[in-house]
Every structure is written in structure tokens, then in C-alpha cells.
Amino acid sequence: MHVVLRTAELRDLIFYFVFETALDEKEKASAAALARTCRDFMEPALRVLWATHWSFDAFVQLLPEDKITRAVMGAKLIGILTTDDLARVRYYGAFVREFILNYHDAGLSPHNLTQIMIALDGHALFPNLRSFGYCHRGVGYKDYFAPCLPALISRTVTEVYFDLNRPFPDENLALEMSILFSLKTKNKVSTLHLDVVENVPSNYAELLEGWTSLRHLRLYLCCSRVAPALVAVSALQGLRTLTLDANSEVALECPPMGPANDSLQQLVIRKHLDDDFAADVIAILHPKALTSLHVDAKLAPEAIRLLAVRMSTCCAPHMLKYIILGNRDNPPKEGDRVVLQDILPLLSFTGLVSVSIHVFDIRFDDADITRLAAAWPRLRTLSLCGASKMTPACTLASLLSLARGCPDLEELSLALDATEPPSDATNTPQPADQPHAPARGRPPYRLRKLDVMRSPICSEPEHVASFLTRYFPFLRPLGVKAGLDEEKDEESVPWGEYQRQVRWRMVRRLMPTFLEARKTGIYGIGVDRG
Template sequence: MLQVSVGVGSAPPQTLHRCLQIPEIILQVFAEVALQHSPNTTLAALARTCRVFEQPALELLWADPGPYTLHYILNCFPPGLFAYSADQPCHWQPLTLTVPPSDWARPRRYCNLEGGGGGPGGVGKKLSDPISVIRTLNPPWASYHEPHCAELSILGGTSPDAVLFPRLRKLVISVPGSDNPDRWLRSLFQSLLSPTLRFVTVEETFDPEVYPDIDVTPLIQMIVSHTPQLTTLVLITSDSLHVASDLFRNLCHLQVLTMSYMADNMLPHVAQLKSLKELTIGELDLAARPSKTLQALDNQCTFPSLEILAIENVDVLRLTQIMHLFRLSPLHTLWISPLLHTDLTTADMTAFYRSVDAYVNKQTLQQFQYELRSSSLSHVDISADALRSLQGFSGLTRLYIECSGKYLVRDSDIEALACAWPALETFVLHPTEPAQRTRLTLSFLVALATHCPCLAAIDVSFDATVVPTTIAIDDSGKTLIKTPLAVLSLNTGFTPIKNPIEVAHFLAHLFPHLSIALESDWDPTDRSIESEAGLTEASNIYAARWNEVSAIIQKLAAEGKEEGK
């Protein structure tokens, strides 16, 4: 019953009573269910037991099913469908009961659920993807009440439909270890690989040394051959994966490819994917010399649509030899991290940066990230010539370089780069050790503030022991900074400092909103820094001084706000 207070004209309001309509009752019940600790369990029970609630409850449940998606589906079947025992929770045996078509009605309604409307009165969330995610993360030895791969693969063979989820768009599946992998993995994949799939993630969750006989290559081949509309493929597998390279040619709609490991022989086929926009590789295994197949690509259109390239572990010397493959790519993000254990020199680094200058599109590149974080490569420095190779990328918004060696740049080099990068928002030359500071002084900050009005974050170690006496000003006495920087985060790394008061006033004048975030990497409690660099006393002193700088800047900012009122 619903109570409503109604008033007409000057008459006092009267309380009217009316019965709730079905859609309103459903909404009221769902509001109460949402307050429970496990609302999805209640929604699933409502869908199974009440015809009025079935459709709206399924739609609301399917909008955000959580990790128990398959559990709700299995509960739609009669109990006792599978054989279980205490010592072996799930036997890989046929179903103990025959599943008549009538028992498939409710699971099929769940598995075929389409997004869009909702139940009576529009109850339920709209689904952007019909059946968004199916996860099979439980290994086959999980307790019997958990949904596991065995049940799913067995059910798939009895389904009236060719696949369990005919409208499936996204599949995230982990491949667990098993003593009989071929007996159920193929059946499992056949049950799940709907031709409507757009997004597939496959992740190994077993130790290859424990289960050496499991080869996921045939499973990947099944994915490629059964999902012609695939746009995103993520393969988190061991280095032993050797996918038939020519299969990639069938993925003509693929836009995003992520692989934990890519062999040299796969690259030529991936390079010819016309729709590929994003390529992420955990480890790229390149031969010492480009293969004949790679050399044959020199005059072909390779990576014509690639916008994002991220490679975590690669031999930089070998990567330099194939950078020409990206000459036609509209790259806007380039992220490279060399192998930790490799023989590199500063000249090798410079050669790679020059290859970026020679082959990467200068009109499209916006983000450049290069991480070299290995103590064994502490002798590998980033030269000024290397950074100057990036000067032609006028649209650069983010420069992030992390190096175990030194940055061989001076204030004049940074000023030239700042003039070339008017859109720069993030500037990071991050050192990993106190001894690897740059030769920069506080003057380089003036150059960045003057020529990069969009700058929001800086992370550089420099020398703050000497404070510039002046900042360039115009005839009216105003600083030559194009716009006041609304937000600025400054990490001074392992910067030595002598006079915190002078530095604080200098920074506050240069960056009026710096009080948001000012940090340094000096940490008196970090024993690794002290023992490796012998900077126990300096760590304490510099950390205290930068804390004082931060406090002064915050005080100046607060005083400025009071004066502005």
C-alpha cells in the first residue's frame, strides 16, 4: 500500500491510499535486496522461484554478476546433475541425469539474455554488452559447490545451442592445471567460443614445470578460428607458446593484441593486421639479425593503424634494427623497457632514440616512456643527443624516462626541448639512485615554466644549492610565463638543497599552485639508499630541508588565499 499526501487549493492535504503496481513492487524489493550482504544470491533465487521477478532479476543480476556467474547458471539445473565425491570433488564423467529440453529453458534464457530494456517499468540496469563477462577461474579440484571448468565443459556437450552463450561478447578464462587436460579443455573452449565474441583473455594459472604436457597452443588456434569478429585478444601464457603465426592473418578485425611473449616469427604476421591499434608485448624475442621474412616487409605497409606500442622486455639493439616497421604507424604512445640483463652502452641508447626520430610519426606521437631499471646497467647513461632526437615531436605531452645511469643534459638542453614541446604536460627524468643526478640547476625549471604552459607534473633530480637571483620578466615586471600553472606536482628526487627558505620562495614565485604536491626521494628510513650511496647524513639533512620547503610553500599559498578574499 502506498500513502500519498494530496492538497487541492487551500484545502488541507489528505492522505490517499492506493495499491502498488507490479513494477513498483519489484523496485521496492530490489531496493531492499541491494542492502543485503550478498544481493546477487537473492536475485538469483528470485529469478528461479518467481515468474514475475524472473526477467527483471536476471537482467539486474547479469548487469554485474561478479565472480559467481556460472554458479547462478548451474543452480538453474536440477540438483544431482554431476558426480562428486569427498576425495575427488568433480569426476570427469557424463551427467548422472538426462537433461530434458524443459530443464534447459531457464538456463538458455539466462545465457541468451540481451541488454537494452529491463522488466516491467524498465526495471534493471541496461547492459552495454549482452552477457558482458564469463570467468572460469576455479581450478577443477575446487570444492564441488563452486562453478568449475569440468561442469561447464560437460554441460556444453548437451546444450541445445551450438555454444552455451550464443550472444557472448567478452570471455576471460584461466586455464588451470590438470592431469588430463585434453579431456576437457577442448570441450570447454568449444562450449564458450561464440562467433559473437569481441574480447578474449586467456591466462595460464598452472606451473609449466608441474604440468609440462599442457599445451595451450591448440586452444589459441581454436580461438582464432572460431571468433572471426574478435577485436581484443589478451594471451597471458608461458614462453613455450608457439602459435601458428599465419593464423593471425584471420583476425582481420583485431584492434588490441596483448601477449606476454611474442616470438620473432609472429611479428611479420602481426605487422600486417590492418586494424590493429594497440600492441602490448611482455617479452619480444628478436633474433640477432632480422629474418628474411622481416626483411621482406621493408617495402610493405606494416602496422598501418597502430596507435599504442608497449614492449616490456626487449633487446634494444635488435629493436633498433626493426623500428622502420613502424614508419607508417600513427603512433601516439610508445613505451619501451629493455631487458634487464643485456650488454648496452650509452651509444646504443642514443642509436635507439635516433631510430625513434627517424621512423616514428612526428605528427602523432604524444607519449614517450622509456624505463631502464637495472643496477647492472648503471653505467648506461642517457645522453643529451638522445634527448635532442625527440625534439621534433612537437605534440609531445608526456615524457617519462627512468634510468639507472645518469642524464647527461644541461639547462640549455632542457630550454631547447621546452621550446619544442609547447603541449608538454608531464616531464620525468627519474633517477633510481642518489648518485645519478643530472647536471641541471633550478634554472631549467624557469625554462619549462616559460615555454610549457600546460605542464602539470615534473620529476627530476637537480642541484638546488644555488638559487637564481632573477627570473626573466617583461617590461611591466611580470614573469615570462605564458599562463599560471593551475596544477603542478614537483618531485625533486635526490636533489641536494642548501637554503630551504630561498628555494621555497623561488618555487612559490615560479609555480603559484605548487602546494598541491611537492615531494623528494630523500628518505632517512630507507637503509638501501644509505648503505649503497653512503649518504646517511645527507639523507637526513636533505629530507628535512625539502620538508621545510613544502611547509613554507603551503604557508605562502594559504596567505595568498587570505589576501585574495
């Protein structure tokens, strides 16, 4: 092969185009053909082809035909395997980087897998394995693979995913726990996903305590007593990211204030129930170095208020950059109103660059928005969304407050009352030499995306279009959203809502005209609204 074709960059480019389609069974032939093309392509191609497996099917096919029998329920081994029988298995097994063992379709029974391990005579089946996933099957089932795991998980594994699959209350998970304890001491596991279940709640704290190699941890909280495990997590000074999925009743009664954690940077909390769980987690973890917090839950104002207080106590004000409270795609269908007082402690986090609060009803007026802009001058993204249909309290003047207080703001989601243009928009003269500038001596504001949701608008949309293009020259029609139902016709929506949508569509239609006029300095007499 020509020396140019041997460069890693060119090989990576070729693999990218080939293996993007290799997920389709019909296209795998192209990838396999590439592996056979020449010696230089063979091993790099095999590393991609064999990188991830969900069953042992491919390896069973590498065994001699006289050593396997095939049936509807899967393959079975016949006789005793020798080292030569496993030569091809060992060769291709060296390319496997990720293996997910799922009892639903393992392609081999635990008994037959044990036979293979014995024949390997101490050699690892996947000597270069990096990521291992295990989906638990109840103890005593014929496809219970846990006894095979110590031999299957090589020392090279650094990512472990243990799905205990909600075991029966009387199941003894001692073997699974012993395997995890072994991984803690023998492997340098940096990523761990683990179910915390009722069967062995007291052992989780001991397991997690002192696991110094962990950098990324995700816990699926399937039992009520998880506080000891979280206290152990708070002491992991090397941990960078933590995700807690709590889809059941989880009680953290009188949570102890844990030791200050100086390494945890990203925290994600997912919980369906509305309570003080997120605030209690903050109290236990005491994440001083936290830079990102995402609470995916239907939060009431009381829960938000307590969370804000705990964060101001436990997190360093200059470190926090990102906050997401709630889920915009799944907002609460009822609840009390969130006001500025509920998030007041968060105003001390002056380094925030992205804030999203999604609740049932949120009501900030122009003065509140001005205060937010002054407290968070580094904001690039702000999203304040409520599911309530109440008329917004803030107006277009809030856009100017945010733009002036947060010069880097590029994305904004905020319901506002656009029935009247702000006085600033009509009183501030536009510099003749800088038709794009919002004010003399200032660069144009950077806003590129604006979502006003179902905001009301005045009967003269050209005023709104003029205002937006005057102060936000980087904002384009496609960057403006206003809850427009493009596929619905006039008969399918109430008349008032239909008129609102028509006016916001007119705003988007008029924006290019105003932008061009401000760019050239030529203003036409009258604007075509048709």
C-alpha cells in the same frame, strides 16, 4: 513501479551502490534481494549478478538434485539430461557476458560439460557471451577442456584470452590453433590476448595475417622466433593497440622493415633484458600513426639511442604524444649515463605532451633542458629520473626554462641542484598589479606537481620557497616531493641526508606564507622558520 524509478540512470545509480559491495559474499544477498524486488529491477540486476563467471559451479547448482552428485573433487552428472533439466541453466546463462575457463577450478569435468552441450541440442550455453578466457591444461589430462571450446564459445564473443600456460615442448597444439583459426573466420574478435609458444611458431604468422577485425592485441612472447608473427601484425591496418610481453630470450636478428602501418596508435613493450628488442619491433611494425609508446625495460644508453633513431624513421613526428622509457618503480641498479645526445632524434616529435625516461643515470644540464622545452612546447608531464646519487647538473633555472617553453606543463619530476637560486629569480621585477604573474603580460605558470627526488638544497630554504611561489602560484606544499622519509627519525638516516630533508620540509612549510603574501601584497618582516 513509479515511472520515475524506471529510468535507466536511476537504476544504474542504485546498482552502483549495491554492487560495489556485492563482491563480498556476505553482501551478495542484498544484490539478490534487489533482483527479486520487482519486475523492472529483475533483469538489469541479473545482468550484473551473472555477468562474469570463473567456473561452472553456479550453473551446476541450477540442475535438478537427482541429476547431480557432489564430492570433494566437484560435482558429477547422473543419468541423461533433458531440455527441461536445463531450463534454468539456459535462462541464467543468457545473462553471462564474460566467462574465464580455468582448469584449476572449473567446477565440472570436460566429460560432464560435453553432456550438457549435447543436451542443449545446438543451443548456446552462453548465447550473449562477449568475453572468453581459456587457461590451457596439458593435452591428455583429465581436465583438458579444449575439445569443448567450439561449442562453448558463441558467435557473439568479441574478446578472447588464450593462456597456453607454457606447454611441454612435445605437446601438439593443433586443436587450439584450429579453434583460433575458426574464431578468426566466424567471430568478429576485436580483442585477442595470446601466448606465442615454441610448439607452433610457424602458424602464428598465418593465424594473425588478415585478421581484419582485431583492434587490440596482446602477445606473450614465450619463444625465440617471433619475427614472422610481428611482420603479420604490421599488416593489420585496423589494429589500434599492441602489447608485447617478452620475458624470455627473443631474437629479432636483422629485422625486416615492415610495411607502414597507418592504424596502430598505442604500443607497449615489456622485456626484462636490456637489448635492442624495442628498436627492432619499431622497425618491423613501422607504426606511422603511433601516438603512445611505453617500453617497460631496463634500457641502456645504446638501446635508447637506437630506439630514438628507429622512431624518427618509422613514426610520424606530429602524431606521437606519449613516451615512457623504463620503469621508475624498478630502475636499473647500474649502467652508463644517458645524455641529451642519446635522445636527440626524439626532439623532432614536437607534438609530445608527456615524456618519461627512467634509467640508472640521466644527466641534463640547464642548456639541455632549455633545448627540450623549445622542442616540446606542448608538454604537460615530464619525468626524467635516475637511480644514481650523483649531484644533478641542472638548477632551478631549468624550471623557468620549462615553464616558459612549455606553458601547459603541470607535472614535473626532475632532480636539480637547488643550492643557489637562479639569477632570473632575483633580477626579474615582479609586477605590482599582478603579484601572481611570473612576468609582465604572461599568465601564471600551471605547474601543480613537482618531484625533485633527492635534490640538494641551500641552507636557506626560504629562498627556494620564495622562488617556487613567485613563479608557480598553483603549486601547493602537498604537490612538492623531495624524497622525504616521513617515517624515519634523525638517527636512522645520515646527517647530511637528514639536513636535506629538513630543509625541503621547511620549503613546504613556508610556501603558504609566501603564497598568502603575494596574494594580499602584505609581506611580513621576517619569516618564522620554526
